[in-house]
Amino acid sequence: MPAIDLSHMDTSVRPADDFFRFANGKWVERTEIPAEEPVWGGFSEIRDRNLEVLRGAAEEAAEGGAAAGSVEQKVGDLWTTGMDEAAIEAAGLGAIAPELGLVAGLTDRAGLPEVLARLHRARLFPGFVTVVRQDPGDSTRNIVWLQQGGLGMPDRDYYLKEDERSREIRARYVAHLARMAELAGDGADDARYAAATVLTLETRLAHASMTRVDQRDPYKTYNKVSLAQLAERAPGFAWSAYLAAWGARVEEVNARQPAFFAELARAFADVPLEQLRTYLRWHVLRALASALPRAFDLESFDFNSRVLQGVPQQKPRWKRVLESMDQRIGEELGQLYVRRASSPEAKRRVLELVDDLRGALRERILALEWMGEATKRQALRKLDAFAVKMAYPDKWRDHSALALDRHSYARNVLRANEWATDRDIAKLGTPVDRTEWLMSPQTVNAYYDPLMNEIVFPAGILQPPFFSPDADDAVNYGAIGMVIGHEMSHGFDDAGSRYDADGNLKEWWTKEDRAAYEARQDLVVRQYESYEPLPGQRINGKLTLGENIGDIGGIKIAWAAFQRMLERRGPQAPIDGYTPEQRFFLGLAQSWRNKIRDEALRVRLNIDPHSPAIQRVIGPLSNMREFHEAFGGGPDAGMWRPADARPTIW
Numbered sequence: 001m002p003a004i005d006l007s008h009m010d011t012s013v014r015p016a017d018d019f020f021r022f023a024n025g026k027w028v029e030r031t032e033i034p035a036e037e038p039v040w041g042g043f044s045e046i047r048d049r050n051l052e053v054l055r056g057a058a059e060e061a062a063e064g065g066a067a068a069g070s071v072e073q074k075v076g077d078l079w080t081t082g083m084d085e086a087a088i089e090a091a092g093l094g095a096i097a098p099e100l101g102l103v104a105g106l107t108d109r110a111g112l113p114e115v116l117a118r119l120h121r122a123r124l125f126p127g128f129v130t131v132v133r134q135d136p137g138d139s140t141r142n143i144v145w146l147q148q149g150g151l152g153m154p155d156r157d158y159y160l161k162e163d164e165r166s167r168e169i170r171a172r173y174v175a176h177l178a179r180m181a182e183l184a185g186d187g188a189d190d191a192r193y194a195a196a197t198v199l200t201l202e203t204r205l206a207h208a209s210m211t212r213v214d215q216r217d218p219y220k221t222y223n224k225v226s227l228a229q230l231a232e233r234a235p236g237f238a239w240s241a242y243l244a245a246w247g248a249r250v251e252e253v254n255a256r257q258p259a260f261f262a263e264l265a266r267a268f269a270d271v272p273l274e275q276l277r278t279y280l281r282w283h284v285l286r287a288l289a290s291a292l293p294r295a296f297d298l299e300s301f302d303f304n305s306r307v308l309q310g311v312p313q314q315k316p317r318w319k320r321v322l323e324s325m326d327q328r329i330g331e332e333l334g335q336l337y338v339r340r341a342s343s344p345e346a347k348r349r350v351l352e353l354v355d356d357l358r359g360a361l362r363e364r365i366l367a368l369e370w371m372g373e374a375t376k377r378q379a380l381r382k383l384d385a386f387a388v389k390m391a392y393p394d395k396w397r398d399h400s401a402l403a404l405d406r407h408s409y410a411r412n413v414l415r416a417n418e419w420a421t422d423r424d425i426a427k428l429g430t431p432v433d434r435t436e437w438l439m440s441p442q443t444v445n446a447y448y449d450p451l452m453n454e455i456v457f458p459a460g461i462l463q464p465p466f467f468s469p470d471a472d473d474a475v476n477y478g479a480i481g482m483v484i485g486h487e488m489s490h491g492f493d494d495a496g497s498r499y500d501a502d503g504n505l506k507e508w509w510t511k512e513d514r515a516a517y518e519a520r521q522d523l524v525v526r527q528y529e530s531y532e533p534l535p536g537q538r539i540n541g542k543l544t545l546g547e548n549i550g551d552i553g554g555i556k557i558a559w560a561a562f563q564r565m566l567e568r569r570g571p572q573a574p575i576d577g578y579t580p581e582q583r584f585f586l587g588l589a590q591s592w593r594n595k596i597r598d599e600a601l602r603v604r605l606n607i608d609p610h611s612p613a614i615q616r617v618i619g620p621l622s623n624m625r626e627f628h629e630a631f632g633g634g635p636d637a638g639m640w641r642p643a644d645a646r647p648t649i650w
């Protein structure tokens, strides 16, 4: 695989007019999104390769002979039950009889806290979501987080917006709810009534839900309250009884969206029990559809993928089973993945890049004109404290308490879910485990965690087109370099900058510097709101602000690190007619090659804090003097932005 694939490029376009097309135009022309996918691109190609590796690992593990309790036994058993469609059909809804029985047995409102707690323990989440995370006010402690939820559509807006497309999706959703109720045994009239019941209650919750933009605000979503305060502010539901039944002996929780919990508790007190049962049953079926007979699975695909995202065809079962396994036993699957696919060479070299980028960011912070000395000192303290996790965990998590067998896929899924809840509960009152990973090693992604103040790069993304040991440095610094710089920038984006070096939500900025930063953020918001990826639908500049800051900063940091590397190793000759500077930008843009269905793009514009791939390339590069210089762009170029409209942050 060449580092830069010349056959992807459309050189009939002037690079400074539309660099995404220049780098990827021919690829875009000849690539068809596979019928089973909402989107296709560099990320998807790696994900597909990883799935093939995982399939091999799972099949081998399933052949038998693995020691009881071993990773191979658990992977093999979950895989085998997941692939056994005949057994799933034969079991029917009997496989989840305990959960359905729990809901049907709710005949006294006083029993609601316990029923809800037991469903939540199995990670079936009607109403809201309960997890254990660090306390943003004291990152050395773990506390219970209560998060708004309980909706079957992707966001509150889907219930509340009145445009034609939103109304159409709502109508399709009601039909979907009714069909699921029929599959669960309701007659046509009951099913229609069930659908209306669910839509009414979810719409009520949607009204009380915090917007996605507000949810990005670390202060708005930090509401640590004692259980007595919670009972006072969200009366109508026995929170203490709920938490005790869930398994947490705690005195306080972080109830992240206070208005939501107040309304939810009111609803739990005044909605007729028979309607609450209908709502709970829907969320049990919805969450487990992929482990139920084909009719449920297909119905779920039909609404969530076909209607919402325009995907014509369901993925083959083996991919869906592996994706479900990845969510539940991702790290156990990951042990098998790492043995087959991880490269110590990639790990070592990308760690070098991280060092280079950290040094470059340090210099950039020192040179910032808009930030005062006091804030700079704190920023550097935070940067120096960044922990780095690369490829896969040094220490694998303990899976001895997870019992899986070859009897029932749904039961295995539920056991794995409860195991995750037990792991959460065990974190309460114990020191924060800094070795824990939030992504599995095979994940094609990376993250910054503000509470841990760490950047994490799973082995999954350390592959072409993001990193290749055979590529020239320019291409690697542009591709994986941007990813690394992006994650580092998250430590200092509009939300990440609210946390200090120790991961505590604590202001370490002077007032003047914070104000100067916010003025720069406004420029970023305005820039991205000028992009209209779909006719009539612009990017939400506030929703995507943190990611855009990450992209803009990330590319600059990667560029600065690349310059340091060139100084160290001396000038490099052009390859295929492109200078190292040009190849840096080509490597970056080709790693983001991407095609997406309009419907899928619309969903992402509504809910995804990331800008679409095209703007992730165009936006930051338009702001860069070095890009315009490398490709001879001037004021007449399509991507030109006047100097005073270019946000410079990091």
Ligand SMILES: [Zn+2]
Binding pocket: 486, 487, 490, 547, 550
């Ligand atoms: Zn990000």
